[in-house]
Amino acid sequence: MRTSRAWWALSGLVAGLLGLATSYAAAALLHVREAPVVAVAEGITALTPGSVVKWAINTFDRDDKKILVLGILFFLAVAFALLGRLARRRWWLAVTGYVALAVVAVVAVATKPTPSPIDFVPIVVGLLVWVVTLAVLAEWLRGWEVVEDEGDEDPGTEPAHTRRHFFVAIGGAAALAAAAGLVGRIAGNARRRAEESRRLLRIEGVTAPAVPAGVGVGVDGVVPWQTPNEDFYLIDTAFIKPTIAPADWQLRIHGMVEREITLTYRDLLDRELTQDWITLNCVSNPVGGNLVGNAWWSGVRLAALLAEAGPAQGADAVLQTSEDGWTCGTPLAALMDERNAMLAVAMNGEPLPIEHGFPVRTIVPGLYGYVSATKWVVDLEVTTFDDITAYWTDKGWAEQGPVKIASRIDVPRNNAEVPAGEVVCAGSAWLQHTGISRVQVQVDGGGWEDAELASTPNVDTWVQWRASVRLEEGDHQIRVRAVDNDGSTQTGVVADVLPDGATGWHTVSVSAKA
Ligand SMILES: Nc1nc2c(c(=O)[nH]1)N[C@H]1C(S)=C(S)[C@@H](COP(=O)(O)O)O[C@H]1N2
Numbered sequence: 001m002r003t004s005r006a007w008w009a010l011s012g013l014v015a016g017l018l019g020l021a022t023s024y025a026a027a028a029l030l031h032v033r034e035a036p037v038v039a040v041a042e043g044i045t046a047l048t049p050g051s052v053v054k055w056a057i058n059t060f061d062r063d064d065k066k067i068l069v070l071g072i073l074f075f076l077a078v079a080f081a082l083l084g085r086l087a088r089r090r091w092w093l094a095v096t097g098y099v100a101l102a103v104v105a106v107v108a109v110a111t112k113p114t115p116s117p118i119d120f121v122p123i124v125v126g127l128l129v130w131v132v133t134l135a136v137l138a139e140w141l142r143g144w145e146v147v148e149d150e151g152d153e154d155p156g157t158e159p160a161h162t163r164r165h166f167f168v169a170i171g172g173a174a175a176l177a178a179a180a181g182l183v184g185r186i187a188g189n190a191r192r193r194a195e196e197s198r199r200l201l202r203i204e205g206v207t208a209p210a211v212p213a214g215v216g217v218g219v220d221g222v223v224p225w226q227t228p229n230e231d232f233y234l235i236d237t238a239f240i241k242p243t244i245a246p247a248d249w250q251l252r253i254h255g256m257v258e259r260e261i262t263l264t265y266r267d268l269l270d271r272e273l274t275q276d277w278i279t280l281n282c283v284s285n286p287v288g289g290n291l292v293g294n295a296w297w298s299g300v301r302l303a304a305l306l307a308e309a310g311p312a313q314g315a316d317a318v319l320q321t322s323e324d325g326w327t328c329g330t331p332l333a334a335l336m337d338e339r340n341a342m343l344a345v346a347m348n349g350e351p352l353p354i355e356h357g358f359p360v361r362t363i364v365p366g367l368y369g370y371v372s373a374t375k376w377v378v379d380l381e382v383t384t385f386d387d388i389t390a391y392w393t394d395k396g397w398a399e400q401g402p403v404k405i406a407s408r409i410d411v412p413r414n415n416a417e418v419p420a421g422e423v424v425c426a427g428s429a430w431l432q433h434t435g436i437s438r439v440q441v442q443v444d445g446g447g448w449e450d451a452e453l454a455s456t457p458n459v460d461t462w463v464q465w466r467a468s469v470r471l472e473e474g475d476h477q478i479r480v481r482a483v484d485n486d487g488s489t490q491t492g493v494v495a496d497v498l499p500d501g502a503t504g505w506h507t508v509s510v511s512a513k514a
């Protein structure tokens with residue numbers, strides 16, 4: 001007498017459902033745009049001939065997607081049950097089956113337009129849960145089989161007892177699957193609600209960015225002067241991105257002030273809007289790196305708001321806190337001087353993307369992001385640097401983070417082959433809030449030659465440059481450096497990004513061919 005195949009099939013099914021539910025929950029919590037099953041459904045649709053897709057849409061009307069997803073789930077249910085039965089005698093074949101299903105999901109996600117590593121996490125989570133759950137259930141089932149084979153010699157392991165454990169285990173797995181499904185549903189709803197409110201949001205006064213004339217040097221391969229939102233670098237410590245509906249957002253300004261202020265999103269938008277081109281960069285950007293972007297930001301100036309709160313004598317810092325508990329300390333002076341430090345609500349003419357801080361973030365020209373650019377900002381405490389530490393300063397980064405002058409060669413790429421003779425070089429340079437007056441290039445340690453600069457609308461954005469150099473046949477090194485509006489030349493001394501930003505000249509090696 002053996003445990004019936006049905007119990008093995010049921011174990012496979014329950015393990016499968018738990019894996020699916022946890023991957024769904026993980027996708028929702030991590031804000032991966034779609035759960036693995038949905039990615040597969042989209043992959044199938046993309047591979048299906050257009051005529052069939054049209055037919056499906058016509059036949060099933062708006063339910064075509066639902067029907068496809070249901071079809072995939074039905075297929076998976078059958079596959080899970082079969083894998084459960086397989087696991088009884090051929091454990092590794094069952095595991096291989098799970099891996100094969102996961103690979104299909106990986107392919108579906110990898111062929112999306114801009115897959116990021118985090119998009120694959122739900123698949124890995126689901127796969128691990130599948131294998132572990134099935135292993136646990138199989139363990140109980142095998143115990144049950146052994147007991148039934150040996151009969152009732154040992155009263156402690158009588159079949160009823162072992163069976164009961166198996167039922168508890170499978171019931172527990174099913175309950176966990178339901179719980180994970182619920183978590184996914186709730187997290188997905190929060191994201192959907194925030195996304196929906198973002199989509200419907202029209203912020204009065206926010207204009208689409210009109211790229212100023214003459215900001216580009218017009219060389220192919222140079223990173224565009226304006227960074228589209230979807231290409232803008234992303235840095236934060238939030239595993240789960242906060243999803244805050246504008247109606248739920250509030251900002252508290254307090255601490256060493258005469259009057260505490262609490263602002264709702266409405267209150268904020270009732271104030272005068274300011275809009276500007278500002279380049280934002282990360283202190284962790286290595287020389288020549290791409291943790292830098294330039295956007296048209298719309299928001300409310302912080303200077304007037306803070307003046308209204310009335311900072312007390314002696315205050316020199318603002319401790320900013322985000323909804324997810326990240327903190328940074330910003331010099332009060334940088335928030336109150338004439339520069340356009342703002343609470344930004346829009347980026348490139350659209351409400352902030354959720355991952356860039358929706359509904360409100362701080363932007364301060366001239367400071368690295370880690371001391372200024374708080375996403376999902378909810379609290380500003382006026383204080384002194386002596387009294388605070390913040391997320392990154394606790395980890396050894398500098399208390400003060402003014403940006404350092406930087407310049408970058410985008411063209412030619414490092415290790416490129418170029419035709420010998422005249423070679424066009426181009427890239428960007430930046431020192432926000434001071435501005436760049438000159439960019440120079442140097443070949444093989446020779447003299448520095450001035451590059452041509454494109455124009456900029458203000459001193460807060462990067463500037464594009466181009467230069468023509470003569471290269472003989474052979475290997476060469478091209479370097480760039482910039483000079484700021486105060487006349488200081490970018491140093492060639494190499495410094496690491498830690499504790500307050502990298503220095504050194506960006507250098508590319510090229511090989512000139514006849
Ligand atoms: N809430 C929150 N805001 C944050 C961070 C963070 O980890 N959490 N990182 C900062 C850092 S280090 C940088 S460089 C910028 C990056 O902004 P972006 O992701 O919109 O490019 O956000 C800043 N604001």
Ligand SMILES: [Mo]
Pocket residue numbers: 235281282283284368369370
């Ligand atoms: Mo950063």
